[in-house]
Amino acid sequence: MSAPGGVLVIAQAEGGALSELSREMLALARRLADETGGMVEAVLLGENLGDSAGDLIAFGADRIHIGDGAAYTAYLAEAWMPKLIEVAADAPPAVILIGHDTMGADLAPRLAIRLGTTVATACVEAEFVAGRLHATRSCYGGAARETLSFKTGPCVLTIKSKSQAALDRNNGRKGEIVPLAADAVQTRVRIVERNVSAAAGVRLETAAVVVAGGRGLNGPEGFKVARELADLLGGALGASRVACDLEWCPASIQIGLSGRTVAPELYLALGISGASQHMAGCGGAKTIVAINNDPTAQIFKSSRFGIVGDCQEILPPLIDALRVLRDAKDS
Amino acid sequence: MHIAVCVKQIQDPEMPTALLRVDADTNKMMLTSSVSPVISPFDEQAVEAALRIRDALGEARITVLTLGAEPARQVLKAALSLGADEGVLLSDPAFQDPDSYTTALALSAAIGKLGDVDLVLTGRQAADFDAGVVGCGIAELLDIPAITFARDISVDGGTIRVQRVIENGHEIVEVASPALVTISHEIGAPRKASLRETMRAARKPIAVWSVEDLALEAAQTGALGARRVLEALYIPSRDIECEFQQGASAREMAQNLARRLYQANIL
Structure with missing residues (x-):
């Protein structure tokens, strides 16, 4: 039995290239979509995204929604939400995957509630069991694990870095690119200052x-x-x-x-x-x-x-x- | 200024993990009688953040809320002993076994009932299930802005200013009240309860609100209203045999380790 709908990955780019965690999520998305029979879609918002769309396709996405512009220079939940809701409502996915970092952990609960569903955060594994998505995550400070399924859809998951292995780059893959207008949004929260240190040494x-x-x-x-x-x-x-x-x-x-x-x-x-x-x-x-x-x-x-x-x-x-x-x- | 702080009672996260046992019938962590439940550490820091704002402003009313059965009253008392002004216990059989969504729903309804809240504070996540969903969930349900992972917070007039932790640094953000802020551990150690505050705390009011008081339907709340199903809870085994390096001196042990790392093709 397969669930309808596709898998939507909310991707991130760093310095004009797709982030490692986004690549890892695409591999998981591919595996889940092969079970649902749906499509792997990705949405990427940012500025100076370079050939991140090409990366997304080469690492497993079938259709990319990409918004490149000054409205998305720095992540701000309120600024990104309307566009993400627009994409998710346009092609309702069965599963939404978001990276579990300070952006994903901030974004996912809001997006999930806004879509009338909930989120399993910091997941290390996800698979379909008898047509239902089972998401596994650590709890009790890593001492225990829980497996969750959803009563509502879409199933929103944030994925822990390094929990999945990315697919090998395949430059022969084909995909569709849908440009999104980078509309400026009036936000209640305002970024006054951003201090990011280039971490010394190896990442x-x-x-x-x-x-x-x-x-x-x-x-x-x-x-x-x-x-x-x-x-x-x-x-x-x-x-x-x-x-x-x-x-x-x-x-x-x-x-x-x-x-x-x-x-x-x-x-x-x-x-x-x-x-x-x-x-x-x-x-x-x-x-x-x-x-x-x-x-x-x-x-x-x-x-x-x-x-x-x-x-x-x-x-x-x-x-x-x-x-x-x-x-x-x-x- | 009226600050609402949401706290959760959990098993002491500092307890040895060897004491953790899952009841396979109920998929719940079994309570260990030898270890007392505590206020989740990030939530305790949220109480601390509220107290620091009050210290800076000279005046603020701090209401602490929790969702849980009667024993959860203890965490409200703990927060009142730190200096909070009043407590609200959301207690009703219908609230039992909530998920993050139904927890956020009940808390947002309670904050709505308080009416005049300017700032809602929560911990970044509860230290038992580590989900980190309730904070932003409350903000969405109340339709107020949310700022996550605060390492510093101050209030100036109607403006809330937050230093928020991001990868490789931090950003400073501002928002007009009302808003919700989740507190990260970087905010620093919470104060200890003083004898004077503990004595005063005994006279501070704790309201108990039910599903009816919040104008919710039982079917919306607790396990019934939950949007996720807990399929399994278990403790994975990851014990492996450690090969301890022996030697008469630190140098000898270090040399043995270096050699073994090369022999095992790890380096």
């Missing part, structure tokens, strides 16, 4: 190696050593919420439930206890390696390799040893 979400520090790093000095290790491994630096709250590192690198989600090949947890709220942001890592002076720390239960010891004592010789092995491998 957390795409890094193959993430070195993350917690309370066990003992202060900002410990983070300098962690940064050295991250640089050596070509990785990105992350942190637990405790370390961010103590201002040992910028809040923007917080990993966990209320921070970023990463899924690297290797996650090095330095002095991190592994509370479920933190694991919610790194549980998708392929291999976790932990250094912690508490042998009963939760983090070891998710780790493939571990050392029970003080980071201050372990890290300098670890950096030395890794440098020697890397140089030996390179030569």
Whole structure:
């Protein structure tokens, strides 16, 4: 049995290219649409979108609604909502997918209520079971999971970064592009100022190696050593919420439930206890390696390799040893 | 200025996850008697945000609302002990087992009944189900603007100014009241209840409102009105065997780890 209607992805572009999370959502949309027999549509609002429409098609969309203009320079729910409602009402989808970031988490509940339905946020999986969409998401700080279905439609889902694998780019795919007028909308909320720092070093979400520090790093000095290790491994630096709250590192690198989600090949947890709220942001890592002076720390239960010891004592010789092995491998 | 703060009573999120048990018959998390329920931490910070606004303005009336059975009265008392002025408990058998939508519906009806609210505050999400839907849901149902993930909030005249957390930074936004703002943890630690406020709290009023008081139909609320079905709730296992590196010294353990990472083709 298949449900009618298509799958609509609310996509985002970064620097003129389609965002990684949008690509991941398109793969999920493709899989769901193949079951419903519907179309994968995408809507993209922004300014200077470059060839994002081409990206959307190459990564799985059949029809693109694209609004490119100064009205969409920065995301503002009220400014985007009328256009999104227009697209959703024009071709009522069975499912709407939105990325779970500060934009999606802000937008999705409003859009869902406006459409007379509800939203399952931060989903890690979605599939049709006997014709009904089942969405699975983490709860209890990542310690539990729930599976939800919908009594109302469309099913609106926000999708966690790294929960889906994007399809390979297929430049041979064909799709239809529908331009949208970038109408300026009178909004009640007004953006006065926007401060976005270009994050230094490798981007957390795409890094193959993430070195993350917690309370066990003992202060900002410990983070300098962690940064050295991250640089050596070509990785990105992350942190637990405790370390961010103590201002040992910028809040923007917080990993966990209320921070970023990463899924690297290797996650090095330095002095991190592994509370479920933190694991919610790194549980998708392929291999976790932990250094912690508490042998009963939760983090070891998710780790493939571990050392029970003080980071201050372990890290300098670890950096030395890794440098020697890397140089030996390179030569 | 009248500030309404919506709070939720949850199981203590700091409790060891090993104590979490799901009742397979009801798909509910079983209560652990050894751990007392608490006010959801983001909601406690929303109360703190309201108190800071009152501190800055010198005057504001703070009403705390919660949806839940009689034991949820405890979180209202906790908020009153921090300095809120009055509580509203939305309690009715029909409200039981709500989803985010029916929770937002009941709370928005209650805020509508209060009548003169200038600012609604909620936590960014409840720390049990982590959904983060109720805040914006209330704003949509009341047709007032919403600002999410506030790390700082101030009020000047009728203008609400918020620093909002975004990827890689923050933005400053302004809106005229009435509006709803969801509070993120970056706002900082909430104050502790003082003995004086706790003593005063015992005399502060707590109203109890039912479905009828909110002019709602039972079928619209709680589990009946819910727009989602909880198909399953479970605790996934992710325990794996950890290979602890041994050694007589920190250097030796570090060298063993480095070697193993290369042997296992991880590096």
